[in-house]
Amino acid sequence: MIEPVLAILRTPGAVKARGLLSALHKRPRILALAAGILIGLAQPPFGFIPGLFGYAILLFCLEQDLGKRPWRDTFFVGWLAGFAYFFVGCFWIAEAFLVDAKTYGWMAPFAATLLPSGIGLFWGLFAMAYRRLRSGKASRFILFAVLFSLLEITRGTILSGFPWDPSGSTWRAGSAMSQMAAFVGVYGLGLITVLIFASPAVIRPREGLRGVWPVAVAAVLWAGGIAIGEVRLATTHFGSTGYTVRVVQPNVGQKAKWTVGALDSLLADYVSLSRAPPAPGRARPALIVWPEGALPSMFEDVMSADSWTAPILTSFLDDKQAFIMGTSRTEHDAKGVAIYRNSMVAMHQDGQQTVIDGFYDKYKLVPFGEFTPFQDILNPLGMKALTHFDDSFTPGGRTKPVQFYTIPKFLPLICYEGIFPSLDMDSYSSSDDPRRPSWILNISNDAWFGPTTGPRQHLNLASYRAIEEGLPMVRSTPTGISVLIDPLGRVVAGSRIDLNQKGFVDLTIPSRVGRTVYSTSRFGIVAFDVIFLLILVPFDPLVLMIRKKPIRSLFRRGRVD
Numbered sequence: 001m002i003e004p005v006l007a008i009l010r011t012p013g014a015v016k017a018r019g020l021l022s023a024l025h026k027r028p029r030i031l032a033l034a035a036g037i038l039i040g041l042a043q044p045p046f047g048f049i050p051g052l053f054g055y056a057i058l059l060f061c062l063e064q065d066l067g068k069r070p071w072r073d074t075f076f077v078g079w080l081a082g083f084a085y086f087f088v089g090c091f092w093i094a095e096a097f098l099v100d101a102k103t104y105g106w107m108a109p110f111a112a113t114l115l116p117s118g119i120g121l122f123w124g125l126f127a128m129a130y131r132r133l134r135s136g137k138a139s140r141f142i143l144f145a146v147l148f149s150l151l152e153i154t155r156g157t158i159l160s161g162f163p164w165d166p167s168g169s170t171w172r173a174g175s176a177m178s179q180m181a182a183f184v185g186v187y188g189l190g191l192i193t194v195l196i197f198a199s200p201a202v203i204r205p206r207e208g209l210r211g212v213w214p215v216a217v218a219a220v221l222w223a224g225g226i227a228i229g230e231v232r233l234a235t236t237h238f239g240s241t242g243y244t245v246r247v248v249q250p251n252v253g254q255k256a257k258w259t260v261g262a263l264d265s266l267l268a269d270y271v272s273l274s275r276a277p278p279a280p281g282r283a284r285p286a287l288i289v290w291p292e293g294a295l296p297s298m299f300e301d302v303m304s305a306d307s308w309t310a311p312i313l314t315s316f317l318d319d320k321q322a323f324i325m326g327t328s329r330t331e332h333d334a335k336g337v338a339i340y341r342n343s344m345v346a347m348h349q350d351g352q353q354t355v356i357d358g359f360y361d362k363y364k365l366v367p368f369g370e371f372t373p374f375q376d377i378l379n380p381l382g383m384k385a386l387t388h389f390d391d392s393f394t395p396g397g398r399t400k401p402v403q404f405y406t407i408p409k410f411l412p413l414i415c416y417e418g419i420f421p422s423l424d425m426d427s428y429s430s431s432d433d434p435r436r437p438s439w440i441l442n443i444s445n446d447a448w449f450g451p452t453t454g455p456r457q458h459l460n461l462a463s464y465r466a467i468e469e470g471l472p473m474v475r476s477t478p479t480g481i482s483v484l485i486d487p488l489g490r491v492v493a494g495s496r497i498d499l500n501q502k503g504f505v506d507l508t509i510p511s512r513v514g515r516t517v518y519s520t521s522r523f524g525i526v527a528f529d530v531i532f533l534l535i536l537v538p539f540d541p542l543v544l545m546i547r548k549k550p551i552r553s554l555f556r557r558g559r560v561d
Contacts, residue, residue, distance in 0.1 A: 028061040028062075028064050028066065028073075028077050029076070029077060029080055031057055031058075031060065031061045032057075032058060032061050032077045032078070032080040032081040032084075033080050033081070033084045034054070034057060034084075035054035035055070035057040035058040035061065035081045035084075036054065036058075036080065036081035036082060036083065036084025036085040036087075036088070037051075037054070037084045037085070037088055038050075038051035038052075038053065038054035038057070039051055039052065039054035039055065039058075039081075039085050039167075040084065040085045040086075040087070040088025040089050040165075041088060042054070042170050043088075043089055043165050043169065043170050043457065044169075044170075044172055044456060044457060044460040045453050045456040045457065045460075046453075047172065049170070052170060052193065052196075052197040053197055053200065054081075054197075055144075055148075055167075055194050055197045055198040055201075056197060056198050056199070056200040056201040057201070058077075058078075058081050058198075059141060059144050059198045059201035059202070060201045061077050061081075062074065062077065062078070062127055062130055062131055062134075062144075063134075063201070070131070071128060071131075074127050074128050074131045075124040075125070075127060075128050076124065077127055078120075078123040078124040078125070078126055078127025078128070079120040079121060079123055079124035079127075080120070081120075081123055081127075082116070082119060082120030082121075082122065082123025082124065083116045083117055083120040083123075084116075085116070085120075085123075085165075086115065086116035086119045086120060086164075086165075087112070087113070087116040089164065089165040089457070090112075090115055090116060090164060090165075091112055091452070092449050092450065092452035092453060092454035093111050093112060093115055093454075094109065094111055094112040095448065095449055095450035095452055095454070111368075119155060119162060122151050122154065122155045123151065125151070126147055126148060126151040129147050130143065130144055130147050133147070138202045138203075138204070138211075138213065138214050139214075140202060141195070141198045141199050141201060141202045141214055142195065142533050143534075144194070144198050144201075145191055145194040145195040145198055145533070146191070146530050146533045146534055148167070148190075148191075148194050149187060149188075149190060149191040149194065149526070149529075149530060150530065152166050152167060152187055152190055153187055153523070153526065156187070156420070156421075159367075160364065160365070160367060161364070161420065162367075163186075163419055163420055163421070164419055164457075164461070165457065165461070166186055166187060166190050167189075167190035167193050167194055168181060168185075168186040168187060168188070168189030168190030168191075168192075168193055168464075169186055169190075169460060169461055169464060170193060171189070171193075172460065173459075173460050173463030173464055173466075173467060173485075173489040173490075174463065174467075174485075174486075174488060174489040174490035174491065175229070176225075176226045176227075176229030176230045176233060177189075177222075177225050177226055177229055178229065178464070178467060178489055179228065179229035179232040179233060179467065179488065179489075180192060180225050180228065180229060181464055181467045181468050181489075181518065182232065182467050182468065182470065182516040182517065182518055183228075183516070183517045183518060183525070184517075184518060184525050184526060184529065185421050185422070185468055185518045185522075185523070185525065185526060186421055186464045186468065187421065187523070187526050188518070188525055188526045188529055191526070191529055191530070191533075192221060192225060195218060195221060196218040196221055196222045197218070199214040199215050199217065199218035200214075200215055200218075202214050203215050232488070233488060236487075236488060236513055238486070238487055238510050238511045238512070238513050239510070239511045240508055240509070240510055240511060241408060241438060241439075241508070241509045241510065241511050242508065243286055243287070243407075243408055243508065243509050244282075244283065244285040244286050244287070244506055244507065244508050244509075245285055245286070245287045245288075245289055245474055245506070245507045245508075245509060246274065246278075246285035246287070246288045246289065246504055246505070246506050246507070247289050247474060247475075247476045247482045247484075247497070247504060247505050247507060248270055248273045248274055248288065248289065248290055248291075248476070248504045249273075249291070249476070249477065249478060249479070249480060249482045249497045249501065249502060249503060249504065250266060250269040250270055250273065250478055250502060251478070251479050251480070251500055251501060251502035251503075252266055252269070252447070252478055252479070253447050253450075253479060254445070254447040254448055257296050257447070257478070262296055263295060263296055263297060263309070266295065266296070267295060267309060267312060269502075270290055270294065270295075271312060271316045273502075273503065273504045274288045274290075274316060274504070275316055276504060278506055279506065282506060284318055284321065285321075285506050286321065286322060286406070286407075287321070287322040287323070287324065287407055288317070288321065288322070288323050288324070289323075289324050289325075289441070289443065289474065289476045290323075290324070290325040290326065290443075290476065291326050291443045291444060291445060291476040291477050291478045291482070292326035292342070292344075292414055292415050292443045292444050292445040292476075292477075292478075293326050293327070293328060293342070293445045293478075294325050294326050294327065294478070295309075295325075295327065297309070298327075298328050298329055298330060299327040299328065299329035299343070299345060300329060300330055302327075313354070314354035315354075317347075317348070317349035317354065318349060319349055319350070319351060320348065320349065320350070320406075321348065321349050322346065322347070322348040322357075322404070322405050322406065322407050323346070323347045323348065323349075324344060324345070324346050324347075324404075324407075324441065324443070325344070325345055325347075326342075326343070326344055326414065326443045326445070326476075327343055327344075327345050328340060328341070328342060328343070328393075329341050329343050329345070329359070331394075339394040340392070340393050340394060341359070341361045341362070341393060341394060341396065342361070342362040342365070342370060342393045342414060343359045343360065343361050343362065343396075343414075344359065344360040344362075344412050344414060344441075344443060345358075345359050346358055346359075346360075346402075346404035346405065346407065348404075348405045348406075355405075357404040357405045358402070358404055360396070360399075360402055360412040360414075361395070361396025361397070362393070362395065362396060362414040362415075362417065363395050363396050363397065363398055363399045363417065363423065364395070364399075364416055364417045364420055364423065365392075365393050365395050365416075366415075366416045369416075369448075370392065370393040398423070398425070399411070399412065399413065399417060399423035399424050400424060400426070401424060401426075401435065401436070401437035408437075408438040408439060408509070409436075409437045409438055410437050410438060410439045410440060410441045411424055411437045411439075411440045411441070411469070411471065412441055413440060413441065413442040413443075413462070413465070414442075414443055414444070415442075415443070415444040415445055415446075417442075418442045418444065418458070418461065418462030418465060418475075419458070419461040419462065421464070421465070421468060421523075422468070422522050422523065424437075424469075425522060427519075427520060427522065428515060428519070428520075430515070431470075431512075431513075431514040431515045436512075436515075437471060437512075438471070438509070438511075438512055439471055439472045439473065439474065439509050439512065440465055440466060440469065440471050440472070440473040440474070441473075441474050441476075442462050442465075442473055442474070442475045442476070443475075443476045443477075444458065444462075444475065444476070444477045445477065445478060446458055446477040446478075446479060446480065446481070447477070447478050447479040451499065451500065455477070455479075455480055455481050455499055456481065456499075459475065459481045459483065462475060462485075463485050463489045463491075464489065466485045466486070466487055466488070466489050467487075467488060467489040467516075468516060468518045468519060469487075469516065469519050470487050470512055470513040470514060470515060470516045470519060471487055471512045472484065472485060472486055472487050472509055472510045472511075472512065473485040474507060474509065479499065479500060480497060480498050480499035480500060480501055481496065481497070481498055481499060482496070482497040482505065483495050483496045483497070484505075484507045484509070484510075486510050487510060487511075487512055487513045488513075492507070492510070495507055
């Protein structure tokens with residue numbers, strides 16, 4: 001394993017790369033920007049995996065002499081890398097503010113820059129923590145990865161959290177490497193990823209084996225992750241539940257949905273697609289799913305006895321057929337004050353009667369999209385949530401599996417909730433625990449993202465919930481990408497309605513697989529990894545080994561000039 005690593009380090013390309021880094025070491029800010037961009041381009045849908053070496057570049061930057069104000073400059077180097085990373089990954093957020101450009105358009109450039117600027121603060125604090133705790137040992141790349149992992153868990157949790165594009169999600173969901181999320185979750189996979197790709201920053205090629213052991217360890221870790229993933233893909237088998245779901249995608253953009261008269265044509269499209277005959281030889285679907293915010297009206301309005309929409313919504317289903325729709329609705333709290341919910345409503349048809357079975361109210365709301373933080377201060381300044389009423393949504397209770405009518409028990413996730421690991425914090429006693437859901441339903445309104453990279457990123461991020469939980473997932477969106485994901489995170493062939501396509505797809509939900517290690521321990525496995533690696537930081541295990549004479553002779557033979 002060591003000799004191939006040494007050979008790579010001797011190649012002209014590797015020598016030139018080291019020379020370029022040496023030439024730029026006095027310009028850490030340029031390197032930090034480059035590092036952030038490269039890491040951002042590694043994420044789907046770009047998929048430029050060599051960009052992950054940006055972690056090594058960032059570590060290299062933090063090793064340099066940063067002048068007379070090292071703490072300020074250290075923070076700025078980390079912040080620049082974070083800003084560049086999130087600008088590449090989240091530029092599409094400006095699209096949401098252009099849906100109603102007259103009201104919110106002025107906020108678009110601020111959103112596109114303030115979001116990465118704000119999240120970049122976490123990277124700046126991470127850089128300062130690393131600079132404060134680092135040692136001269138080669139094992140400092142382990143400290144770098146551990147601190148970065150803690151940063152990602154923090155930014156995914158604090159102030160309601162924003163776990164968009166964590167480092168672990170760089171791997172395409174369903175690939176061999178992504179299967180490690182079944183054992184350690186997406187955050188644990190991120191720790192492994194940063195460990196692998198930060199290691200080149202601490203090598204000392206002129207010292208032979210003693211100088212390159214971090215890269216050798218990283219190579220073994222990478223190869224091991226892929227091997228474990230391939231074995232899981234090859235040996236994990238699952239059948240079919242036999243339960244059929246029809247996902248309807250009308251392909252109506254967010255702006256068009258709220259134009260005058262849009263409700264008429266939109267409802268007609270939904271109903272015609274829902275009632276279309278199934279493919280020859282297939283039965284009518286047991287469940288019809290419409291996406292988040294399907295209709296541009298509140299639920300109580302479209303279901304009002306004196307509305308023209310209620311007769312349609314209470315007559316288009318077949319007998320015993322179930323229906324789930326994303327909707328906005330109004331409730332009243334204990335004091336009688338009206339509050340607004342972003343909800344998932346479940347109904348079914350019983351003869352001539354339509355029965356409302358229940359609601360799931362979204363737990364994780366999007367800051368500035370569905371609620372305004374510190375609204376008493378920010379609303380007077382014109383900063384309002386992008387809701388179509390003059391208030392914020394109110395969150396529901398913590399996400400739990402739900403059971404409606406004869407629909408197999410499922411874990412409901414509305415839009416943004418699909419990017420959060422373990423919103424359901426239940427620990428199940430066995431794979432067949434009756435409390436454990438059979439599948440995940442993720443309804444989303446990716447029309448807010450427009451024709452950008454956002455919907456493809458969202459699909460990849462949400463698919464990691466299937467891997468972590470060992471559950472299949474149905475995704476429903478109004479403009480794409482609607483799809484069925486198997487319990488290993490792979491898109492099921494023939495299930496995809498892509499961006500800007502109109503239609504429906506009838507899906508048969510696969511059966512779940514056994515409990516994953518991650519779903520049993522949740523974040524405990526990540527905490528264990530972090531503690532374990534922090535214990536290792538003061539030591540260079542392989543360096544201790546090569547002090548023995550037989551290995552020292554290998555070191556001499558493997559010396560690099």
